[in-house]
Amino acid sequence: MAKNEKLVKSITSRDEDFAQWYTDICIKAELVDYSTAKGFVYVRPYGYAIWENIQKCLDRRFKETDHVNMALPLLIPESLLQKEKDHVNGFAPEVAWVTYGGKEKLEERMCVRPTSEVLFCEHWKNVLQSYRQLPFLYNQWGSVVRWEKTTRPFLRSREFWWQEGHTLHETAEDAQRETLQQLDTYASFLEEEAMIPVIKGRKTDSEKFAGAEATYTVEAMMHDGKALQSGTSHYFGDGFARAFDITFADRNNGRSFPHQTSWGMSTRIIGAIIMTHGDDEGLVLPPALAPFQLVIIPIAQHKEGVLDKANELKDRLKSLYRVKLDDTDNQPGWKFSEYEMKGVPIRIEIGPKDIEKDQCVLVRRDTREKIFVSLDNLEAELERVFNEYADALYARAKENLVTRTVELEKLDEIIEQADKNDGFIKSHWCGSTECEEAMKEKAGLSSRCMPFGEQGVKKGVCPICGKETDTIVVWGKAY
Amino acid sequence: MAKNEKLVKSITSRDEDFAQWYTDICIKAELVDYSTAKGFVYVRPYGYAIWENIQKCLDRRFKETDHVNMALPLLIPESLLQKEKDHVNGFAPEVAWVTYGGKEKLEERMCVRPTSEVLFCEHWKNVLQSYRQLPFLYNQWGSVVRWEKTTRPFLRSREFWWQEGHTLHETAEDAQRETLQQLDTYASFLEEEAMIPVIKGRKTDSEKFAGAEATYTVEAMMHDGKALQSGTSHYFGDGFARAFDITFADRNNGRSFPHQTSWGMSTRIIGAIIMTHGDDEGLVLPPALAPFQLVIIPIAQHKEGVLDKANELKDRLKSLYRVKLDDTDNQPGWKFSEYEMKGVPIRIEIGPKDIEKDQCVLVRRDTREKIFVSLDNLEAELERVFNEYADALYARAKENLVTRTVELEKLDEIIEQADKNDGFIKSHWCGSTECEEAMKEKAGLSSRCMPFGEQGVKKGVCPICGKETDTIVVWGKAY
Numbered sequence: 038m039a040k041n042e043k044l045v046k047s048i049t050s051r052d053e054d055f056a057q058w059y060t061d062i063c064i065k066a067e068l069v070d071y072s073t074a075k076g077f078v079y080v081r082p083y084g085y086a087i088w089e090n091i092q093k094c095l096d097r098r099f100k101e102t103d104h105v106n107m108a109l110p111l112l113i114p115e116s117l118l119q120k121e122k123d124h125v126n127g128f129a130p131e132v133a134w135v136t137y138g139g140k141e142k143l144e145e146r147m148c149v150r151p152t153s154e155v156l157f158c159e160h161w162k163n164v165l166q167s168y169r170q171l172p173f174l175y176n177q178w179g180s181v182v183r184w185e186k187t188t189r190p191f192l193r194s195r196e197f198w199w200q201e202g203h204t205l206h207e208t209a210e211d212a213q214r215e216t217l218q219q220l221d222t223y224a225s226f227l228e229e230e231a232m233i234p235v236i237k238g239r240k241t242d243s244e245k246f247a248g249a250e251a252t253y254t255v256e257a258m259m260h261d262g263k264a265l266q267s268g269t270s271h272y273f274g275d276g277f278a279r280a281f282d283i284t285f286a287d288r289n290n291g292r293s294f295p296h297q298t299s300w301g302m303s304t305r306i307i308g309a310i311i312m313t314h315g316d317d318e319g320l321v322l323p324p325a326l327a328p329f330q331l332v333i334i335p336i337a338q339h340k341e342g343v344l345d346k347a348n349e350l351k352d353r354l355k356s357l358y359r360v361k362l363d364d365t366d367n368q369p370g371w372k373f374s375e376y377e378m379k380g381v382p383i384r385i386e387i388g389p390k391d392i393e394k395d396q397c398v399l400v401r402r403d404t405r406e407k408i409f410v411s412l413d414n415l416e417a418e419l420e421r422v423f424n425e426y427a428d429a430l431y432a433r434a435k436e437n438l439v440t441r442t443v444e445l446e447k448l449d450e451i452i453e454q455a456d457k458n459d460g461f462i463k464s465h466w467c468g469s470t471e472c473e474e475a476m477k478e479k480a481g482l483s484s485r486c487m488p489f490g491e492q493g494v495k496k497g498v499c500p501i502c503g504k505e506t507d508t509i510v511v512w513g514k515a516y
Numbered sequence: 517m518a519k520n521e522k523l524v525k526s527i528t529s530r531d532e533d534f535a536q537w538y539t540d541i542c543i544k545a546e547l548v549d550y551s552t553a554k555g556f557v558y559v560r561p562y563g564y565a566i567w568e569n570i571q572k573c574l575d576r577r578f579k580e581t582d583h584v585n586m587a588l589p590l591l592i593p594e595s596l597l598q599k600e601k602d603h604v605n606g607f608a609p610e611v612a613w614v615t616y617g618g619k620e621k622l623e624e625r626m627c628v629r630p631t632s633e634v635l636f637c638e639h640w641k642n643v644l645q646s647y648r649q650l651p652f653l654y655n656q657w658g659s660v661v662r663w664e665k666t667t668r669p670f671l672r673s674r675e676f677w678w679q680e681g682h683t684l685h686e687t688a689e690d691a692q693r694e695t696l697q698q699l700d701t702y703a704s705f706l707e708e709e710a711m712i713p714v715i716k717g718r719k720t721d722s723e724k725f726a727g728a729e730a731t732y733t734v735e736a737m738m739h740d741g742k743a744l745q746s747g748t749s750h751y752f753g754d755g756f757a758r759a760f761d762i763t764f765a766d767r768n769n770g771r772s773f774p775h776q777t778s779w780g781m782s783t784r785i786i787g788a789i790i791m792t793h794g795d796d797e798g799l800v801l802p803p804a805l806a807p808f809q810l811v812i813i814p815i816a817q818h819k820e821g822v823l824d825k826a827n828e829l830k831d832r833l834k835s836l837y838r839v840k841l842d843d844t845d846n847q848p849g850w851k852f853s854e855y856e857m858k859g860v861p862i863r864i865e866i867g868p869k870d871i872e873k874d875q876c877v878l879v880r881r882d883t884r885e886k887i888f889v890s891l892d893n894l895e896a897e898l899e900r901v902f903n904e905y906a907d908a909l910y911a912r913a914k915e916n917l918v919t920r921t922v923e924l925e926k927l928d929e930i931i932e933q934a935d936k937n938d939g940f941i942k943s944h945w946c947g948s949t950e951c952e953e954a955m956k957e958k959a960g961l962s963s964r965c966m967p968f969g970e971q972g973v974k975k976g977v978c979p980i981c982g983k984e985t986d987t988i989v990v991w992g993k994a995y
Contacts (some may be wrong), residue, residue, distance in 0.1 A: 070642050072635075074626060077589035079639045082654065085586045107564045110556035111590075111628070111675050112612070117552065133591070134616035135628065138663035138674075139609045147553060149590065149614065149628065156551075160558045162550050175561065180590055180658070184617035195617075196590050296684055366690065 048378075050317045055261045062311050063190045066320045066379050076188040076195030080304065083379060087307055088198060092178065094230045094325060095200060095302060098222050104174040104202060109156040111179075112147040117155050121280040124154060127247020131183045133195075149182040154248065154273075154299055157203040161295075165205070167286045171295060172215070173205040191308035192265075192516050205295045207287070207513035209274065212296035216272040219300040220253045222317035223268035230325040231306060232430040233257050233313050234438050235267060236461075236511060239488030243470050246299075250274040256485045256511065258438045259312035262459030264485045264513035268311055270300035308516070313434050314403075320380030321402055323430055324423050329361040331419075332381045334372045336388025338364060346392050350385065350415075357416065377402060382426055383419070385390040401426050404434075442511070448479065448500040453511075455480040459514055463488075466510040467499035473510075475501045482512035527857075529796045534740045535668075541790050542669045545799045545858050555667040555674030560856060561785065565807035567677060572659065573709045573804060574679060574781060577701050583681060588635040590658075591626040596634050600759040603633060604672040606726020610663045612674075613689075628661040633727065633752075633778060636682040637760040640774075644684070646765045650774060651694070652684040670787035671744075671995050678782035684774045686766070688753065691775035694750040698779040699732045702747035709804035710785060711909040712736050712792050713917050713989060714746060717965030722949050725778075729753040735964045735990065737917045738791035741938030743964045743992035746788055749779035787995070792913050793882075799859030800881055802909055803902050808840040810898075811855045815848055815867025825871050829864065829894075837894065856881060861896070861905055880905050882912075921990070927958065927979040930991075934959040938993055942967075945989040946978035952981045952989075961991035976983055 048061035063069050068084030080088065096106075112135055119125045133149035150156065161173065182199045188194045202219060206212040222235060229232045240252040249271040257267045274296035287293040304505070314321040325329050331354060335347040344364055351362045361381075363372050369386070376384055386398040397415065399408040399422055410418040441460030445451045449461055462482065466472060477480050479501075491509040498505055527540035542548050547563030559567065575585075580716040591614055598604045611627035619680040629635065640652065659677045667673045680696060685691040697715060706712045724731040728750040736746045754773035757763070766772040803809050810833060814826040823843055830841045840860075842851050848865070855863055865877040876894070878887040878901055889897040920939030924930045930941055941961065945951060955961050958980075970988040977984055 070639050072589045073638065074589055074591060077591065079589065079635075080587040081639075081643075082584035082586045086584065088587075089585060105561035105565065106568060107561045108555055108559040108567075108659070108677055110558065111549045111661060112553055112556065114553050132618065133614045133626075135611040135612045136615045137625075139611065141663075146616075147612075157560075159552065160549050160560075163559075180587070182590060184620075198587055327801045369635050 046318065048317070051260065053316075058315075058317075059308075059311060060190070061188045062320055062378075064317055068307065068320075069190045070189065074195075076185060078190050078194055078196075080198070083328060084307060087310070087322070087326055088304055090326040090328070091231075091306055092200070094482040095222075095224055096178075098226060099107055099176050099200075099202065100279070102174070102218065102222070104176050104204075106176050106178065109153050109160065109177055111150060113150050113155060114145050114147050116145060117159060118148060118184045120155060120158070121248050121277050124277075128152065128183075131185065133182045133184055151181050151183045152299075152301075153177060153181075153201055153203065154277060154297075155281075157205075157299075158277050158283060160206055162281055162283045165283060165285050165295065168207050168288055168293075171205060171285065172211060174215075175204065176200055176202040178473035189308075191304050191311075192498070197303050197305070199301050202298070202300045204298045205278075205283075206297070207285075207293075207295065209296045212274075212298050213272055216253060216270045216298045216300070217300070220268070220270040222298070223255050223270070223302055226302075227255060227257065227267060227306075227309075228431070230323065231310055231313075232323040232427055232434065233267070233309055234431060234435040236486060236488050238488040238511065240269070240486055241470075241473055241484045241510070243473055244484060245269045248273060248276060250276065256484050256513075257309055257313065258434075258461060258513075259309070259516070260315070260443060261312070262437075262441045262514075263459075264461065264515040265305065265309050265312070266485070266515065267304040267306060268300070270278075271298060273299070281357060314430050315380070316403075318374075319378035321430065322380035322382060324382050324427050327380065327382050328359065329381050330358040330423070331360045331374045331383050331385055332372075333360060333362040333385045333387065334369055334376075335362075335364060336369055336386055336391075340389050342392060343387065343389060347387055350387060350397065353415075354419070358419070369484070383422060403429055403456035431513075446497060446500060450498055451476075451482070452480045455512075455514075461485065462512045463491075463509060464500050465497035465506050466508050466511065467502050467504040467506045468508055469499075469502070472499055476512060480512070481514060483515055485513045485515065487511075527796070527798065530739065530794075537794075538787075539669070540792060541794055541799055541857075547786065548669045552676050553674075555664060557669050557673055557675075559677065561805060563786060565784055566801070566805055569805040569807070570710075570785055571679070573705055574701075575657075577705060578655050578679075578681065581653070581697065581701070582704065583655050583683075585655050585657065586631070587658070588632050588639070588656055590629060592629050592634060593624050593626050595624060596638060597627060599634060599637070600727050600756050603727035603756075605891075607631065607662075612661045612663055612839055630660050630662045631778075631780075632656060632660075632862065633756060633776075634760075636684075636778075637756050637762060639686055641760055641762045644762060644764050647686050647767055648770075650684060650686045650764065651690060653681075653694075654683065655679055655681040668787075670783050670790075676782050676784070678780050681777070681779045682760075683777045684757075685776070686764075686772075686774065688775045691753075691777050692751055695730070695732060695777045695779070696750045698777070699734065699747070699749040702734050702749070702779070702781055705781075706734060706736065706746060706785075706788075707910070709783045709802065710789055710792075711802040711906055711913065712746070712788055712867055713910060713914040715917075715965060715967050717967040717990065719748075719965055720949075720952055720963045720989070722852075722952055723963060727749045727752060727755060727837065729755065731963050735992075736788055737913075737920060737940060737992075738788070738796070738995065739916060740791070741916075741920045741940075741993075743940065743994040744784065744788050744810060745790065745964070745994065746785060747779070747781040750777060752776040752778070764879075791995075793909050794859070795882075797853075798857035800909065801859035801861060803906050804863050806859065807838065808860050808876070809837045809902070810839045810862050810864060811851075811860045812839065812841040812864045812866065813848055813851045813855075814841075814843060815865055815870075817843060819868050821871060822866065826866055829866060829876065832894075833898070837898070862901060882908055925976060925979060930955075930961070930979055931959045934961055934991075940964065940987060941991045942970075943979050943991065944976035944985050945987050946981050946983040947987055948978075948981070951980035955991060959991070960993060962994055964990045964992045964994065966990075
C-alpha cells in the first residue's frame with residue numbers, strides 16, 4: 038500500500054451524511070470498486086473475504102440440516118421463465134436479455150437468471166419420480182442479475198452474490214416447516230455471527246415474493262433507524278409444481294404435486310454489517326466474519342527483538358485466530374488508521390517496553406480501549422476480550438433497535454414520529470392493501486413485517502381505517 | 517431413490533462405445549442433468565460435491581501461496597472487450613450478447629464474460645498506484661459462457677464452472693515465475709489429489725490463449741488414449757497493461773507497465789476423472805475428491821444389533837473420513853451397484869457374522885477386492901487400503917500414459933500409428949505453424965505441448981519438412 042494513498046483515508050462522519058459515510062467505507066475499506074458498467078461492482082479481496090466468511094457460516098448451517106449444493110444454468114429461455122404467471126410478472130421487467138450467441142441471433146431469447154425457481158422446476162420435473170426421493174434440499178451459491186434503476190454497493194445492484202435455497206417436499210406441512218426452519222437459520226446466523234439483532238415475521242401480501250404463498254423475513258435496523266430486509270424465506274405451496282406439471286408417485290399409489298420453498302441471503306449482509314456496526318473511523322467487523330480477527334502491529338520495529346517477538350506472537354496465535362502481522366515500514370499510526378478503517382476487531386501492539394515487561398497491548402476496535410495483558414495470560418485474555426467485544430456489538434445494535442421502535446396507535450402520531458425520526462413504528466393494521474398503501478403515502482412508511490409472537494394477542498384499531506384488528510405490523514423506511 | 521430407477525443402472529461398456537459410456541456415467545451417477553437450453557447443464561448435487569472438493573483442494577493451494585479471491589462483474593461492455601486486439605479476436609465470435617435490460621434496449625451491448633482478463637484490467641487501472649502494492653495475486657471462482665457449437669457435459673459446454681487466477685507483477689521475471697508456479701500447482705493437484713498423471717509443457721503459438729505471450733499446459737491422457745487439456749497458465753507480458761494504459765510508480769521514480777498472468781482450471785476435471793479412472797461399473801473416484809470416501813452397507817440389517825453396529829462404525833469413522841451409512845430398505849445388492857456407479861472408493865459391509873467375529877469387510881471400488889478386517893485394527897487398515905487404492909489409480913493411469921506414448925520420427929510411421937491407436941506421439945518439430953497444420957491434416961493430430969525437460973536436448977528432423985531441430989512436441993487427438 039502506498040503511503041500517499043493512506044493520507045486520504047478520512048471519511049465523512051455518520052451524522053453529517055450517512056449515505057456518503059456508507060459509500061466512503063465501501064471504497065476506503067477496499068470493499069468494492071465501481072465498474073464502468075452502471076450498477077455493477079467489483080467486490081475487492083477484502084470485501085470478498087468477508088463474503089467468504091459469511092458463506093462458510095451459512096454453508097455449515099445448511100449442511101448440518103442436510104442441504105446439498107448444486108449449480109444451475111446461468112441463462113433461462115424466455116418460455117421457461119413464463120411458465121408461472123405471477124413469477125414472470127414479478128421478474129420479467131427487470132431481467133437482462135441475451136439475444137445473440139456469437140454472430141447468430143437466438144431463436145428464443147434467454148435472460149440472465151434473476152433467481153432460479155423455474156430452473157429448479159425444470160430439473161425436478163426430470164428427476165422426481167417417487168415420494169421416496171423427497172425431500173430435495175438444495176442450495177446454489179452464485180450471482181444473479183436484476184436490472185435495477187438506482188443502485189448502491191451491496192444494497193441494490195444490477196448483479197449481486199447470494200445463496201438461493203430451493204427445496205421440494207412431499208407435504209405442505211414439511212415445506213412450511215422448512216420455510217420457517219431456514220428463517221431461523223438466517224436469524225441465528227445474523228444474531229450469533231454477524232451480531233445483528235433481527236425481527237422475524239411474515240411479509241404482507243403486497244410485499245411477498247413473486248409467486249409465493251407466504252414470504253417470511255428477518256428485518257434489521259441500521260444505525261440510522263432504517264430497515265434492511267436481511268434474508269427472506271418463501272413458501273410456494275404447489276403453485277410452481279402445478280405450473281410445471283411436477284408430480285410424484287405418492288404413498289397411496291397415486292400421483293401428487295410436491296410443495297416447494299426457496300430462501301435467500303446475499304451480499305446485502307455486508308451492507309448490513311457496515312451500517313449496523315460501523316463508526317466514524319470506518320468499518321467495525323464481528324469476529325466471526327472478519328478476514329483478520331487480529332492484527333499485530335510492532336512498535337519501534339527496527340529495535341532488536343521486536344519483529345522476532347511479533348512473529349512469535351503470530352505463530353502462537355495463528356491456530357486460534359485469523360492473524361495478520363503488519364511488518365511493513367509504514368508508521369504505527371498509519372497502520373492503526375488502516376486497520377481501524379478495515380474494522381479489524383482487535384489489534385495487538387508490541388514494542389520494546391512491552392517486551393521488557395513480558396506484556397502486549399490489546400486495543401478493541403469499537404471502544405479503542407487499551408488492555409495491557411501479560412503474555413503468560415494472552416490466550417485467556419483474548420478469549421475474554423473477543424467475547425466482550427462481540428457482545429458489545431450486539432448490545433449496541435439491540436439498544437438502537439429497541440429504543441427506536443415505538444408503538445403508536447394514532448395516524449397523526451405515526452406521521453409526526455415518522456417525520457421526526459427514522460426507526461420502526463409498530464401498530465395494528467386491518468390487513469387491507471389499501472391501508473398499507475395509505476401508510477406509504479401519508480407517513481412514507483412501508484410494512485416491514487407482521488412480527489412473530491405478536492399476532493392475535495391484543496385487539497386494537499387500524500390507524501388508517503379504524504377497523505378493529507389483532508394484526509400487528511412493523512413499519513419503517515427501508516433500504 | 518426409487519427402486520425402479522436402479523433397475524436401469526447398467527451402462528454401455530467402455531470398449532463398446534467410449535463416448536456413450538461417458539455420457540451414461542454422467543447421467544447414471546447423477547452428476548448432471550440436461551437443460552432444455554442447448555449446451556447448458558445442471559450440475560447435480562453429487563457432481564457438485566466433487567466440484568466442491570476440487571475447489572477446496574485448489575483454494576487451499578492458492579491461499580498457501582498468498583492468493584486471494586474476489587468477484588468481478590458478470591457482464592462486459594463491448595468497448596471494454598475490444599481493448600486488446602488479439603483477445604477480442606479470440607473471444608468475440610463465441611460470446612453471448614445482452615442487448616436488453618428489462619424493456620430498455622442497451623446503448624452498448626454487453627457480453628456475458630467468457631473470461632475476465634479485461635475486467636481485471638479495468639479494476640487494476642483504478643487501484644494500482646505504486647510498486648509497493650504489487651504483486652496482485654487474485655483469483656475468482658464462478659462460471660463463464662462461451663457459445664460452443666458441439667457440447668458434452670463437463671468437456672465442452674456453453675457454460676462451465678472454473679477458477680480464473682489473474683495476477684499482476686512488477687517485473688516480467690516475477691510474472692513468468694508465477695505462471696510456472698501455478699502450472700506446478702495444477703500438476704501437483706492433479707497428480708496428488710485427482711491421481712491423474714500429467715505432461716507439463718508449453719503450447720505452440722497456434723494453440724496459445726488469445727492475447728498471451730506464452731501458454732503452458734498440463735495434458736492428461738484419458739483411458740481411450742485421447743488428450744485432455746486439464747489446466748492452462750498464461751504469461752501476458754505487458755500487452756494488456758499497454759492496451760489498458762495501466763502503469764505504476766516504479767522504484768526509480770518513473771512509470772512502468774506491470775506484467776500479467778492468468779491461469780484456469782474448470783469442471784472439465786470432473787470429465788478427466790471419469791475418463792481416467794472410470795470402468796464398466798461406473799465412476800471410480802480418488803479419495804481426496806469423493807463426496808463420500810466410505811459407504812457403510814449393513815447386511816441383514818433387520819437382525820438385532822446390525823444397524824446399531826453400523827451406526828457405531830459411522831460415528832467412529834466420521835472424524836477421519838467422509839462416511840455415508842445407507843440404512844434404507846433396499847437390498848444390499850442394489851446398494852453395492854448404486855455406490856459402485858457413484859465411484860465411492862471403499863465400501864464397508866457389516867452383518868451378523870461379521871459382528872460375531874468382531875470384523876467387517878472392506879471392498880475396494882477399483883479391484884472389488886474383499887478385505888476382512890478386525891474392528892480392533894480398522895483405522896490402520898483403512899489408512900493402508902486408502903493409500904494402496906489411491907496409488908493404484910495413479911499407477912494404472914500412468915501405465916496407460918507411458919505405454920500409449922510412442923516416439924516416432926517418420927511421417928508415415930506417425931500416420932500409421934495415429935490410424936491404428938489413439939495415444940500420444942512424440943516427435944521433433946521445426947517450429948512452423950505450416951508443419952503443425954500439416955500434421956493435423958495428414959495424421960489427424962494436434963500439438964498438445966512442447967514438454968518440459970525435453971527441449972534442446974536431442975537433435976532430429978521435423979517429420980513434415982525434414983528441417984533439423986531440437987524442439988520436441990507431443991501430438992495427440994484431443995477432447
